Amino acid sequence: MFKTIGKHIIFRLLAFALLFLALPVFSQETAPAESSPFWLWTFLGRLHPMVVHFPIALLLFAAALEIFSLKNYQSKFRPAISALLIAGGISAIVSAIFGLLLASSEGTSGATLDLHKQVGLVTAGLSAFLLFYLYRIHKNRSRSNVRTLRSVLFLTTIGVSITGHFGGSLTHGEDFLTEVIPGNESSQNIEKLNINLASYQSELSPEKEMKLIGEVRMVFAHNCYKCHSGAKIEGELRLDEKEYVFEGGENGKVIVPGSPSESELIRRINLKKGHKEVMPAKGNLLNDQEKALLELWIQKGAPWPDGAAQQSVYRVAELAPRSPELPNPSNGLSNPIDLWVNQYFNQHGINWPEEVSDRVYLRRIYLDVIGLIPSQAEFESFIKDNRPNKRSIWLNELLNRDQDYATHWLTFWNDALRNDYTGTGYITNGRYNITDWLYKSLEENKPYDLFVKELLNPSEKSKGFIEGIRWRGTVNASQRTELQAAQNVGQVILGLNLKCASCHDSFISDWKLEESYAFANIFADSTLEISRCEQPTGKMADTRILWEELGDIAYAASRSEKLKQLAENLVQPANGRMYRTIVNRIWKQMMGRGIVEPVDEMDNEPWSQDLLDWLATDFVENGYNIKRLIAQIGNSKIYQAKSTGYKTADQLLAEDFQFEGMVRRRLTAEQFSDAVSTVVYPLFKPEEQRYQPYELTPESGSSVNYVRAALVANNDFLKALGRPNREIVSTSRDSQASLLQALELTNGILLDSALIMGAKNWEANYPNTDQLTEAIYEKTLNRKPEEKELEVARKVMGSDPQKEQIQDFLWAVLLLPEFQLIY
Template identity: 35%
Template sequence: MPGSRSKSAATAILATVVALATGSVAAVDFSHEVVPILRAKCGKCHTGSQRQGGFSLNDRETILAGGDSGTPGLVAGDAAGSELIRRITSTDPDLRMPSEGEALPAEAVAILTRWVEAKAPWEDGFSFAGNTYEAPLKLRQVELPPPHDGRVHPVDRLVDAYQEAKGVPTPPRCDDATFLRRVSLDLVGLLPSPAAIDAFCADADPGKRPRKIKELLDDDLARAEHWMTFWNDLLRNDYTGTGFITGGRKQITPWLHRALVDNIPYDQFVRELVAPSDASRGFIDGIVWRGEVNSSQTVPIQFAQNVGQTFLGINLKCASCHDSFVDRWKLQETYDLAAVMAPDTLELFRCDKATGAFASPGWPFQELGAIDGAKPPAERLEQLARLMTDPGNGWLSRNLVNRIWAKLMGRGLVHPVDALRTRPWNEDLLDWLAADFVASGYDTKHTLWTICTSEAYGAVTPSVEGQPDGKDYVFHGPLPRRMTAEQFTDALWQLTDAAPAKPDADVQRVQPDPAAPRQLPPRAQWIWNNQAGASPPGERLAFRARINLLDPVTHAVAIATADNEVTMWINGTKVGHSADWGKPFAEPIGGALKWGGNEILVVAANADAGGPAALKAEIRAIVADGGTTWVASDDSWEWTATLPDAEGKWPGGTEPADWQRASVVENQATWAPSDAAFADGVRGAAGPQPMVRAVLIKCTPLMASLGRPNRDQVVTSRPTDLTTLEAIQLANEQALFETFSVGGRRWLAEHGNDPGVLTGTILKTALGRLPTPAEATAIREILGETPTESSVADCLWAVVMLPEFQLIR
């Protein structure tokens, strides 16, 4: 009968639906499972210029549109209701597809059914019609159009000309409060304070927006730690996960943090990652997977994939197994790039089978220069780094400015961002931004400034409903975006004052308060029990000193290091530990100090390998009148070979009686490489450290549910839709409940229990505006007549759950 299905096909569909219902179905590999079936069985009649029955499979949009009948080709998420599945399973010869030859085998039907049930995921940028577009290697010189209505900013001149040609009206400016919230979250990842909002909105200076942008960009630590999320994703950098325990993976956190704080030129940034030092080589070293791995996951192939994707906007993953189904890249090109870093000759494997062919070190754009395969890997990497960062390589600069535009505007000039061979919606704007970036000396801050100071960035966000997407996308203005998991967590900690006391990431977060008194250089000297620093392997000594405080302490830090390990207690409280003399610990210690006498106890240990040993330690305390009190290691300190226990307590509760004067080690230069880090720690005494950021914390269950990835692979986009897991975590997670409880106590302590004051201040802090009358009524009902910690916590939760809080508009 018409529309009937074969028994084997029906069985395949039933099995797939059951598997989907139970959650046991494997993910569909579009490139390797779906594309070959559609190309081989449907391509003759429905791809390229062929549209039999008006139906085209060229891309996802044309499949959804259907053919002459007007019936959609598929219903994403509903295989049983999809015409495509109905046709390939039909036994009616007038309906069955393919119309010629044998019916699809049950295995192929099952793959396509799984694909449709999974909402028909499509490789971004792929089309069966092929993609003939490719920008020239070198950047084009772009002539700016004349300005419209006095809008002289180069970005606006290009956008205005584009929108005029498209018949799109110029969008108006967003209001000042919206702009400040948007630009603060975009540039430093933090909510502006109510006081900052009031001051900005009251400022009548027409230049206040550019001035605020500069102020945010000049906050080097906040800017760096916000954009570190972006780079952690792109560089597969994390603090825990696959490979770290076994030593098959290295993080680059200290190097990356410092590079972003210092805003090193991007070409230097790329060179230091492609031809790395020990501090930055974790990126190209990838992950050494345990056991047998697919040939497309060896370290050299990971190198090719990651370098191509991160720095050139080239997706080589498909071309790591065979010639790409979705782009022009060939298996040989991937292996040639991999061979640049490979210590041995690489044989090509196609679909995990040896081919007998071998790679020759090279890269995709040989016209800029070749890699000398006769050189050792380190020199080949240096050659590649120079070629990639040659100003003539427009792919490098286009790739980064496109990613930055996507972060700030919600969608790239090229979409998706990993398919740089896709035609941009505005080629002139992309090449002008890229050329401006190169001319600035590859200054990333400059490009952020350039985009954010444009009227295009500062415009209202358009309605997205009914707007065309895909190849028909038209730019109407900056799109609303969801906060990242890190932005959401930081904003939550700003509201509740519940950030952790210290980061998991090994970074120096010194940011002295410019208004604080200038700190003197470190006074500490390297000391031991003899002037030579002579010490047997593994020797451990205890040292002590005292500091007398006669005024209240507003801020204090302890900085210490030892060759090769140090632990410090103050008044019996452990305050810090370091097992690397090149990395002094620097910890806030205000809570450990008391009025009057304070005892500092330190245990320092030589390495088991022996060699000279020494201790360097300093306490800096800022007191109420702004003065500084300190104690620093010198020959006034005392030492003993008797050691306290792990809690800093003396055996039997009795202090040793054999304390002796310490000696200043004669050759202080032995440990000179640690001087800069020690000085950074001392500078931190100028004031409290800024709030610990979520990017510096290991991923929590809440952050994972909000889309923070495990970074086993390069990540260039995060989920944008609400998931069931996210909803469950936001509603039920115990740690989130505890965070809101901390917030309840904080708000009552700082603002009192007047419900009117709490209502206005909470909403202004969270959303950047005052509540509407209806909102004020609803919030007061939550708070009650006399707000409690619990009711304030409930109010914070309700506000944080609002889409307006979680979106950047």
């Protein structure tokens, strides 16, 4: 074979290849800047995507056959291997030539392209060596170069594979392959923006302007950076920094401030999927809200301040604790919470809402403290209780039902600490369950400072929170476990969003990438290299807490020592932010809306700074006792007052929100499930219980003898009712009804099965319609039915109720707002 090609032809081919490798560079250096590339170079460059597949397939196949020939060089595969090496080597060199021509003529640049180009050139060089050694072996009939040939072959296959990976990233995006790997899709999840366009319609204040800019940049980051950032620059357009955004791309400016209709950016994002000019060209198109946001931003003049100006506009909450002096008692108020609320009401001209009835209060504290509805016997006992302070007494008794309390609050902490019974990582030991530690901590009412210490400097049972999830396959740099720990600790314990600052300097706060990595370094076994927008910078991270006032972390210490230092420094009383965050979370659980909203953004302005500061300081001074805090809120007059309803969640997040009392809210998935199990029929079987802290017996210390929803794995029913996927931190659930929830409650198999079985029991025990209706109302709503409700029941079920009719009637009662809402 080599006799036909000849020595001189091989060397002339290599010289010809080197000449062509140099041509694009030579052309760029000597041609006038405004001239377009010679048409032939452009044409050949566009053949690169077609030609490039040859060396990948041929060289990999040759390497595979070579493995089978390791013991016998002159195996039957040798002719095939030689042919594959010649074709693969030549096509690798030609691919490199065409790739350089493509890069120089199409105006694409960026860090990913640079890596693709560099590894491609190395691979072309290795291919040349491969051909050279193959020639020497065939010419000399000597096997002295066989080992070298094989080494070069395997290096070339590695090189061509890496080159192909970077090429695929350029063409389809960096997560084109990894995003479809089972269990890996969630690692790439990007939080959906909660865009309130109405808040930007009026004249923009400096604060609103910065919020608008932050949301615009988030849209760019989530949708445009794959092709238009420092990592990759298509069409000479970058959208990651101000100067590049307004400079535009190869076709001129893409933004005309004040005129969305003249802005090329707006035209392109509104094109239909599949149009050759639509942007983003790859992946999902922008949704209507994102498009409207960009149009509004441009209409407002496309504001984008310089970095220096950006520093002064974000509100930053005080770190240190503060203990404001309590207002003087007035209007018969004694609970400190009521004194602060009364002061707020006076300042804003708000009247105190009326006190709720005993029935509403009892149902409220049962659901808020232990997650259950009271039985009719408990309700009647409460009504007959004549003690003047019976509400406080019953509240404390509920808090002393340790197992019921722990089971209910397990849901809250499972959501926040990303803990579950099944899911990504548990089978492969890429994730650790903390349920046993968490349940026992709640059952014994572990002081919150100790609770946090054991999360941050964990034992084997509590390590799952900071260990995070080790995703299978390739993940973003910002999703490595050390950065997960930094993000999750920041969010849950400090009410701080570090997710943006884990990829680049934050758009919504002053936090910098280097600060996030320094915090993440505390959780690392070795020093982390900082990656900006997924590209390694070569700079190693420092090691420190986010606030230097809280103390230092030894840079050279072991991971266990760093975690111990972090735990001690973070829980100290001087960290007022940590204790404001937890009292704000508990307040929201009890009152329906935080003093600060969202609860994960504690730099936002509270509706009462004094109440928040006082609660946090009082919490620290009284032993970090969460049950005491719950009792303090539950005993207040404002907690015992009538609730307020809101049409949309946006009203609760509005900047002009005024506190008027408890927010009416829907039962959680677990509360609703347990209520159905109490009233109708158990929804979950004993074998579905994933964690069993006690046996289901009257002696267990729990008041129920069925499997509670908090202890079972997530399923379609619970998901429809709002239980989140716990692969990301979730600290708030949507209280508004959804279409999915309506469909599940109307047609779901689980609820329907429970209604069928429950109707049989009700039919057997209550053959009379009036008795049946009265019993159902007492058990579900803790009241007797009104006469008009009895009339409806008689019409539906007649005088002799049958199973099917009872089933329908039970279903109708379960859907009543009075059953589904906490009033």
